[in-house]
Amino acid sequence: MRGCASDLGKYLGPHYRVSGTFMPGLRLQNITKLARNEIAGFSKEDTVIIWGGSNDVNRNESMKGLVNLNEFVDQRNNINIMIVNIPHRHDLLATSCINKEAENFNKKLQKIMKYKDNVRILNYKTTREDFTQHGLHLKATVKAKAAKLMSQNLSPLPENKNKHPITLKWITTLQDGFH
Numbered sequence: 090m091r092g093c094a095s096d097l098g099k100y101l102g103p104h105y106r107v108s109g110t111f112m113p114g115l116r117l118q119n120i121t122k123l124a125r126n127e128i129a130g131f132s133k134e135d136t137v138i139i140w141g142g143s144n145d146v147n148r149n150e151s152m153k154g155l156v157n158l159n160e161f162v163d164q165r166n167n168i169n170i171m172i173v174n175i176p177h178r179h180d181l182l183a184t185s186c187i188n189k190e191a192e193n194f195n196k197k198l199q200k201i202m203k204y205k206d207n208v209r210i211l212n213y214k215t216t217r218e219d220f221t222q223h224g225l226h227l228k229a230t231v232k233a234k235a236a237k238l239m240s241q242n243l244s245p246l247p248e249n250k251n252k253h254p255i256t257l258k259w260i261t262t263l264q265d266g267f268h
Contacts (some may be wrong), residue, residue, distance in 0.1 A: 091111045091113075091232075092229060092232050092233075093109060093140070093235060093236045093239070094107050094108060094109025094231060094236075095107075095109075096233045096235075096236035097138075097236040097239055097240055098238070099236075100236055100237050100239075100240035101240050101243070105238070110123070110124075112128065112141075113146060113266075114139075114150070115141070115144065115152075116144045116150065116153070116154060116157075117139075117141050117142050117145050117158055118153060118154070118157045118164075119156045120139065120141045121139075121157050121158065121160070121161040124137065124139070124161070125161075125164075128157050128165070128168065131165075131167070131168045132167060132168065133167060133168065133169065133207075134170040135168050135169065136170065136171055136243055137165070137168055137169070137170050137171070138170075138171045138172075138239060139158070139161075139170065139172050139173070140169070140172075140173035141154075142154050142158075142175045142194060143175050143176075143178075143191070146175055146187055146191045146194055147187055148192045149190070151190055151191075151193065151194040151197075155194065155198060157219070158172065158197035158198070158202075159201055161206055162202065162207070162208055163205075165207070166205075166206070166207050167207075168207065169207050169208075169209070169260075170207055170208045170209070171209045171210075171211055171239065171242065171243070172198065172202065172208065172209075172210050172211070173210075173213055173235070173239075174195040174198065174211065174212050174213060175191040175194055175195055175211060176191070176213065176215045176227075177191065177192075177215060178191065178224070178225065179215075179216075179217045179219075179220045179224035179225075180220075180223055180224030180225045181224075183237045195212070198210060201205075201215060203265045209225075209242060211238065211239060211242055213214075213235055213238060215227070215231070219231040227263065232237055
C-alpha cells in the first residue's frame with residue numbers, strides 16, 4: 090500500500106530499517122516472485138509484510154493467490170511474515186461476487202496459515218468512511234492507522250503455535266505397593 094512503509098518507519102522509530110515496494114495491479118504470484126529476490130538475505134530477525142490479493146480476487150483467481158502465498162510461506166520459514174487480509178470493496182455492493190470472494194479468501198487464508206509458526210495474519214477491518222470518494226482506495230489517514238496497527242503487531246511471533254495436540258491415555262502404574 091503506497092505510503093505505508095514510511096508511516097510504519099515513523100511508528101517503529103530509528104532502530105528499525107523499513108523499506109516498501111508498491112506494485113499496483115499485480116497478483117500475489119508476481120508479488121511473491123519479486124519478493125523472493127528482495128528478501129534473500131533476511132533472517133528470523135526480519136519481518137516481511139504482504140498486503141495484496143485484491144487483484145487475484147477481482148480476476149476470480151483467489152485460489153491461485155492462496156497457493157502462491159502458501160508456497161511463499163513454506164519456503165520462507167526462516168523469516169517472520171505478516172499478511173494483511175483483503176479489505177471489503179466499498180465501490181461495489183456489499184453482496185457483489187467480488188466482496189463475497191474476498192470474504193472467502195480471508196477465511197481460507199486464516200485456515201491455511203493457522204499452524205504456521207512464522208506467520209501472523211493482520212485482520213484489518215475497514216468501513217466506507219476509510220476510503221476515498223470512489224470507494225476503492227484507502228485514505229492516507231487510514232493507511233497511517235494500518236501502519237500503526239502493523240507496528241503494534243510486529244512483536245516477536247510465538248516460538249510454537251498450538252500444533253495439533255496428541256492426546257495420550259493416562260496410565261496408572263503401581264510401584265512399591267502404592268496405589
